Amino acid sequence: MKNSILLLALVAAAVAVSGLAYAQDEPDPKASDPNMAEVKISLPDASFSGTPLDYWSEHLDLSIKPRGPFYAPKGTTLLSLNKPVACSDKSVPAEKLKMVTDGDKKFDEASVLVLKPGVQYVQIDLGKPQKLFGIVIWHFHEYERVYFDVVVQVSNDPNFKEGVTTLLNNDYDNSAALGQGKDKEFIEKETGRLVDAKGTEARYVRLYSNGNTTDDMNTYVEVDVYGLAAE
Numbered sequence: 133m134k135n136s137i138l139l140l141a142l143v144a145a146a147v148a149v150s151g152l153a154y155a156q157d158e159p160d161p162k163a164s165d166p167n168m169a170e171v172k173i174s175l176p177d178a179s180f181s182g183t184p185l186d187y188w189s190e191h192l193d194l195s196i197k198p199r200g201p202f203y204a205p206k207g208t209t210l211l212s213l214n215k216p217v218a219c220s221d222k223s224v225p226a227e228k229l230k231m232v233t234d235g236d237k238k239f240d241e242a243s244v245l246v247l248k249p250g251v252q253y254v255q256i257d258l259g260k261p262q263k264l265f266g267i268v269i270w271h272f273h274e275y276e277r278v279y280f281d282v283v284v285q286v287s288n289d290p291n292f293k294e295g296v297t298t299l300l301n302n303d304y305d306n307s308a309a310l311g312q313g314k315d316k317e318f319i320e321k322e323t324g325r326l327v328d329a330k331g332t333e334a335r336y337v338r339l340y341s342n343g344n345t346t347d348d349m350n351t352y353v354e355v356d357v358y359g360l361a362a363e
């Protein structure tokens with residue numbers, strides 16, 4: 133009996149994956165919508181490092197099903213490639229910030245941007261407000277890690293004072309003081325974490341984090357922003 137309750141809890145946790153993240157074997161209603169098309173996300177090679185994740189939390193997403201295809205309105209495309217990036221860590225040279233949107237998603241150390249400890253963000257400027265449907269984050273994927281206080285926001289205000297929409301927040305105890313989040317923590321993989329942008333129109337994308345299960349640093353391999361390009 134106890135085993136079946138545990139199994140139910142695990143299945144519930146697997147189904148609780150939010151937003152766009154339909155698993156491969158689940159029906160996605162968008163698949164049969166004639167206004168939708170599959171958006172191909174360019175994925176890096178997996179590392180297959182054996183380093184095990186030594187972390188568990190009730191806030192961790194335990195689902196192990198691979199993500200299904202990403203559907204969005206026809207015409208949705210990658211908007212963020214080579215777009216300018218700013219960040220909260222002023223010691224990072226501007227040249228290095230390009231790594232967030234340069235299309236290089238390899239796990240090698242040379243492909244990973246490192247920001248100092250504490251609550252830090254990177255911010256992508258898409259150039260103009262555009263309808264956004266998906267944001268994919270690769271903090272790190274050489275081996276399994278979980279990043280803390282991951283908050284993804286979009287706005288037309290570069291200072292994120294006005295008109296801010298929060299698309300993901302897994303800061304369950306509000307330690308980053310951006311509001312208490314209800315999303316699950318997730319294990320970093322080569323597939324990245326797809327965040328539903330829900331058609332929000334915005335020019336700027338800001339992504340926060342606050343260290344990870346290996347160290348206190350904040351890192352980025354790449355961030356993809358998908359949406360409809362403004363005319």
Ligand SMILES: [Ca+2]
Pocket residue numbers: 230231232233234235236237243353354
């Ligand atoms: Ca990159």
Ligand SMILES: [Ca+2]
Pocket residue numbers: 280281302303304305306307308
């Ligand atoms: Ca927290």
